Amino acid sequence: MRNARHGQLKVFIGMAAGVGKTYRMLQEGHAEQEAGRDVAIGYMEPHRRPETTALAAGLETVPRQQVTYRGTELEEMDLPALLARAPELALIDELAHTNAPGVEHEKRYEDVRDVLAAGIDVFSTVNVQHLESLVDQVDELTGTRVRETIPDAVLGKADEVVLIDLTPEALIARLREGKVYPGENVEAALNNFFTVENLLALREVALRQVAQEVEAKRLVVEAPLGTREEERVAAEVPKAVGERLLALVRPQPSSQRLVRRAWRSAQRLGTGLDLLWVQPPGQAIEGEVERQVTALRHLASVLGATFLIEESDDLVNGAAKIVRERGITYIMVGESLPRRGLTRLREPLPQRLMQATPPGVDVRIVAHRGLKDTHKEKEAK
Amino acid sequence: MSVERVLIVVALVGGLAGGYLIARSRRQGRRSERPQAIHQILLPFTGTAISRRAVDAALRLARAEDATLMPAYLATVPKRLPLDCSIPAEAAKAMPLLEAIEQRATAQGVNVDARIERGRSYRHALSRLLDHEPFDRVVVPASAEAGGDLSPDDLAWLLEKAPAEVLILRPGPEDKRFVTAKNGSQAA
Numbered sequence: 001m002r003n004a005r006h007g008q009l010k011v012f013i014g015m016a017a018g019v020g021k022t023y024r025m026l027q028e029g030h031a032e033q034e035a036g037r038d039v040a041i042g043y044m045e046p047h048r049r050p051e052t053t054a055l056a057a058g059l060e061t062v063p064r065q066q067v068t069y070r071g072t073e074l075e076e077m078d079l080p081a082l083l084a085r086a087p088e089l090a091l092i093d094e095l096a097h098t099n100a101p102g103v104e105h106e107k108r109y110e111d112v113r114d115v116l117a118a119g120i121d122v123f124s125t126v127n128v129q130h131l132e133s134l135v136d137q138v139d140e141l142t143g144t145r146v147r148e149t150i151p152d153a154v155l156g157k158a159d160e161v162v163l164i165d166l167t168p169e170a171l172i173a174r175l176r177e178g179k180v181y182p183g184e185n186v187e188a189a190l191n192n193f194f195t196v197e198n199l200l201a202l203r204e205v206a207l208r209q210v211a212q213e214v215e216a217k218r219l220v221v222e223a224p225l226g227t228r229e230e231e232r233v234a235a236e237v238p239k240a241v242g243e244r245l246l247a248l249v250r251p252q253p254s255s256q257r258l259v260r261r262a263w264r265s266a267q268r269l270g271t272g273l274d275l276l277w278v279q280p281p282g283q284a285i286e287g288e289v290e291r292q293v294t295a296l297r298h299l300a301s302v303l304g305a306t307f308l309i310e311e312s313d314d315l316v317n318g319a320a321k322i323v324r325e326r327g328i329t330y331i332m333v334g335e336s337l338p339r340r341g342l343t344r345l346r347e348p349l350p351q352r353l354m355q356a357t358p359p360g361v362d363v364r365i366v367a368h369r370g371l372k373d374t375h376k377e378k379e380a381k
Numbered sequence: 382m383s384v385e386r387v388l389i390v391v392a393l394v395g396g397l398a399g400g401y402l403i404a405r406s407r408r409q410g411r412r413s414e415r416p417q418a419i420h421q422i423l424l425p426f427t428g429t430a431i432s433r434r435a436v437d438a439a440l441r442l443a444r445a446e447d448a449t450l451m452p453a454y455l456a457t458v459p460k461r462l463p464l465d466c467s468i469p470a471e472a473a474k475a476m477p478l479l480e481a482i483e484q485r486a487t488a489q490g491v492n493v494d495a496r497i498e499r500g501r502s503y504r505h506a507l508s509r510l511l512d513h514e515p516f517d518r519v520v521v522p523a524s525a526e527a528g529g530d531l532s533p534d535d536l537a538w539l540l541e542k543a544p545a546e547v548l549i550l551r552p553g554p555e556d557k558r559f560v561t562a563k564n565g566s567q568a569a
Contacts, residue, residue, distance in 0.1 A: 136462065141470045145461050201470070253449070253494035257483060260476050267469070294513075295496065302456075302497045304467030341401065 007116035010160040011095065012125045013210065015202040016194070017047070018180030019166040021125035022093055026055040028123060029091045033059065040087035042115065042122075043077035043108075045094050048182055059091070067100040074100045079111045082120075089121045096130035096148045109154045128206040131155060141201040144193055155213065163210040168199030208270045243271045246328040248319055251277060251285075251292035256299060258334045261366045263303050265332070273305040274326060278318035281311055315349070320356035331363045420448040421494070423516045423545070424482070427455050427503055427531065429474055435522035435550050436482055442518060442548075443491045451514065452482045453496040455506040455531075464499060472497060504535045508542070516545040523549050 010028075012021040022044065033039040041061040046053045062085050065078035076099050082090060092115070097108040105111050112122050129138040132149045139145045155161060166174075174180055175194055247262035249255035259275060266273040275296060279285075285293055293309075300307035312318030323331065336349055346352075350363045357363075424431075424439045436452075443450040454475035456468055479495045486493045496514070500506025523536060531539075540547050 136466060137469065139459070139462060140466070140468055143459065253492065256495050257480070260480060263472070264476060267473070295494070299497065301465055302468055302499065303472050304469060 005119050007119055007121045008159045009112065009116055009121075009157070010123050010162065011155060011158045012123070012162050012164050013155070013206060014125075014127055014164040014166075015206040016127055016129075016171065016199060018171055018174055019164045021127075021164045022046075022049075022052050023055060024162070024164055025091055025093070025123045025125055026052065026059065029059055029089065030055075032089050038088040040082070040085055040090055042082045042090040042092040043094070044091065047180075049179065051179070060087075062090075065103065067102050069100045069102065076100055076103050077108065077111055079104045079114060082115060083118050086118065087120060089123065090115055092122055092124045095124040095126040095154065096150045098148050107150070109150050126150065126155070128202060128209055131209065134205060134209070138202065138205065141205070142193065142198040144198075155209075158213075161210055161213045163206060165203070165207070168196045168203060171199060172196065212270070243269045243329045244274070244327055245269070245271060245330045245332065246274045246276055246319070246323060246326070247332045248315070248334075249275050249277050249296055250334075251289045251296065253292065253295075254334065255292075255296065258332060258366050259296070259299055259303070259305070262332045263305065265330075266305075273303065274322070274328065275300050275305055275307045276319060276322050277307075277309050278315045279309050279311045281313050316352045316356045319353060323357045323361055328357075329361055331357070331361060332366055333363065334366055420446060421451050421514070421516050421518075422446075422448050423510070423514070423519045424450060424452045425455055425507055425510070425519070425521055425531070426452065426478070429478065431478065431482070432522040432550065435520055436485060438548070438550055439520040440486055440489050440491050442520065443486070444489055446517075448517065449492040449494050450482075450486055451494050451496060451516070452479055453498055453507075453510055454479060455503045455510075456497060456499050457502060457506065458499050460501060464501070468497075468499060503531055504538060507531075507535070507539065511543055516543070518546045518548060519543050520548045520550065523551050 012025050014021045026044070029039050029041070039059055041056060041059050043064065044052075044056055044061070046056065062078060062082045064075040065081070067074045067076050077092065092108065092112055095109050095112060099106060099108060099111070104114070112124060115122050128134060129142075129144075129146045130149050131152050133152045135146050135149055171180075172190065172194060175186055175189060178186060180186075181189055245262055245266045247255075247258050249258060262275075263273055277293070277296070283289070297307045299305075308322060310318040310322055312321070319331065322328065331353055333349060333353070347355075350365055353363050354361070422439055422443050424435065426435075431452075439450055439452075442448065454471075456471035456475065458464055458466060458468060475497050479497075483493045483495065496510065498506040498510040500509055519539065521531060521536065521539065523531075523533075536549055540549075
């Protein structure tokens with residue numbers, strides 16, 4: 001009757017090799033076995049780490065299958081043997097691994113999908129840089145291109161995600177002690193990937209990723225009953241991310257300051273940024289305007305932001321339309337010029353934006369820090 | 382209210398509106414008559430600090446000539462990534478420096494129009510920038526410590542190729558002050 005239920009997936013995620021994902025997976029495997037469950041190792045990669053190998057003792061291991069590829073003997077997880085053995089819980093290391101040609105599936109997460117479908121619970125491990133959506137970001141942060149990836153949805157569908165966290169200093173100390181790689185590889189690792197800067201960046205990415213997973217799951221649990229799981233996830237994902245920022249820009253150099261502040265806020269919140277210019281109807285994009293629009297488009301591309309142009313004769317209406325369409329939660333505007341003449345009778349822009357946009361949208365005015373400092377200097381004199 | 386008073390009010394409002402429209406059209410006319418000459422000074426830099434002497438020299442020139450200063454952070458994109466990909470890590474280095482330069486410029490009344498330019502190398506980034514932005518002058522620090530990633534070859538290339546005056550600043554032996562991201566400037 002076990003096949004009637006779908007197995008549960010628990011993933012141990014870390015910022016890099018050596019943080020202790022496999023070790024923790026084995027520890028929990030032992031705990032489950034001691035609690036009376038039938039546990040087997042489907043595949044474990046000890047990476048020549050004696051402590052990890054020792055911890056695997058006492059857990060049954062399903063023998064690996066031998067695969068010959070281009071004259072080389074390789075070992076892969078034996079999926080048919082594991083399914084035939086049918087433990088209650090299988091420990092399967094390295095979720096992002098690419099199998100040698102000739103076995104059942106190209107990727108290990110596809111093997112895991114079959115195991116889960118057979119009603120077997122799975123514990124697995126992955127490093128954050130293997131998530132498909134993060135590959136470019138990790139490459140840019142660390143200079144290392146990851147080839148073995150898994151779709152983000154694999155992690156999204158996991159029933160539990162456990163972050164195995166370690167400070168960069170502690171991981172480097174483990175590396176120096178030879179607990180991660182054999183001695184001859186330590187120096188190369190320290191000089192290339194395992195720098196404090198790289199590990200700090202990856203740790204931040206891992207912490208954010210798990211925070212997003214947790215938030216997404218919390219929101220999915222709160223979804224109304226009777227909704228299909230896919231629909232629930234799809235509907236709630238934008239909310240799970242939390243915030244979406246919009247900076248109202250004009251084609252002039254001073255807008256770049258606003259974009260910088262908005263981008264830094266977006267980075268801190270781990271969310272996307274849109275830049276919007278509400279173009280008055282009939283205003284031609286030529287000359288200096290064209291140059292500044294090009295500069296803003298270029299800056300948006302550098303930052304990974306989206307530059308939008310909305311034609312409208314009313315800034316507030318144009319912005320409100322985009323706010324509704326893109327689920328914006330936070331609008332940033334620059335300081336207004338001193339109001340002259342009849343414009344003094346109008347309500348200030350932030351108030352008009354607050355009234356025109358849906359409830360819950362924050363509006364922030366970005367001050368000119370340089371002007372603030374000049375003002376302070378004058379006051380001091 | 383008598384008819385006369387209504388007429389006076391209408392005339393007053395009409396006069397004010399007419400005056401406003403005439404003033405606006407004159408202002409727009411003056412604006413469109415302005416010469417389109419671009420007066421820009423480029424200050425390219427790399428890394429996380431730039432020689433304060435170079436920044437101050439560029440600001441002095443910009444103020445004297447009523448020019449706009451264009452500080453430009455040159456970022457390299459590895460060949461395995463598309464040249465037009467987003468580069469948040471590089472941008473995170475550039476942003477605080479651009480902010481610090483802009484604050485110094487604002488304090489001195491100089492207009493700033495900053496850029497971040499991507500390239501396969503610093504020279505490539507600079508070349509791309511020169512291709513699509515017009516400049517009157519380029520101010521570049523030749524220090525090996527700040528902005529020093531432009532090699533002597535790059536500087537020679539700049540002298541030969543840049544369609545503008547190039548001012549290469551060789552720092553004095555005691556010139557160790559940089560504009561950095563943390564507090565705008567510091568003594569190293």
